[in-house]
Amino acid sequence: MPADSTVLHAPCQLWRRLLALVYDVLIVVAIVMVVGLLCQLATAGNLITTGAKTAVPLWYQLLQGVVVAAYFISSWRRGGQTIGMRPWRIRLTGDDGSAVTLQQSLIRLLVAGAPMVLLLLTPTLGLRLTLWTLLAVWTAWFAVALFDPRRRAVHDFATGTEVRRLD
Template identity: 65%
Template sequence: MTDSPASLPCPLWRRLIALVYDLLAVVAIVMVVGLVCQLATGGRVVTTGAQTAIAWWYRPLQAVVVSAYFVVSWLRGGQTLGMRPWHLRVTARDGTAAGLRQALVRVVVAGLPLALLALAPLLGLRGALWATLAGWVVWFAPALVDRRRRALHDIAAGTEVRRFD
């Protein structure tokens, strides 16, 4: 498909700014889910004492809810809240709407650098956060050289982010 002026590959800087906007939405989602879980369990999601303990189901629940935000957004119009002001849209390679499988692959692959947080016992929290950031730098690096400006999760899912002006 040739690029029309109305649909061009999105430059990386726009994607990253939209991602910052989405980070605000994700923080709000995490806070609401945390509040609902605390209310539903009578405040026993996180217990303190000699050691702080988090219920085994809490982190996976947060991951599912945040992933659902992205997948549903991409399936319903191809845009998250952060993508809307920047006129960005996730599409399949041919410019059509991304499908469920593509959205699921995209969210799983995009989230893989979060697994580096598991290194916190070895590296400390700061080291694990830096490792995660480095992972995302590697994930987005292909967008700097790819003709279609695709990041690693776009390549894996067969999607791309397009700019619509």
């Protein structure tokens, strides 16, 4: 049972998870914007070069990824909830109701984010087709929850985690 003695009921409906994800996307956009502003200030506005071809430094892309990953991992490890999960009263736990481990958090993040590798196809497929393909894969990732009695998505199966309602 969680430390705050809140009762956990399984499973969480998919629509709640997706709405929580929408909230988290807004948080991630805000985080990315703040990191971008700080990096622009640190480089005196010369972070991204434009011209015949736009160039975004690799260190900046890696920094953005690390900061976004830190948001999710720290949220899952500290209370099992991201900011987006709180208003929907859902929490990430281990299959047995225990707190999520660091290893589970890392693997969950990697599995959930794995479809982003498809963005490497942009030069070949074009941006529009790549984004539609990415959306289709993520839809399949979550559609699994419609058929699982415990409403687990692909990343839940991979990590032995579950998203549960709080009551």
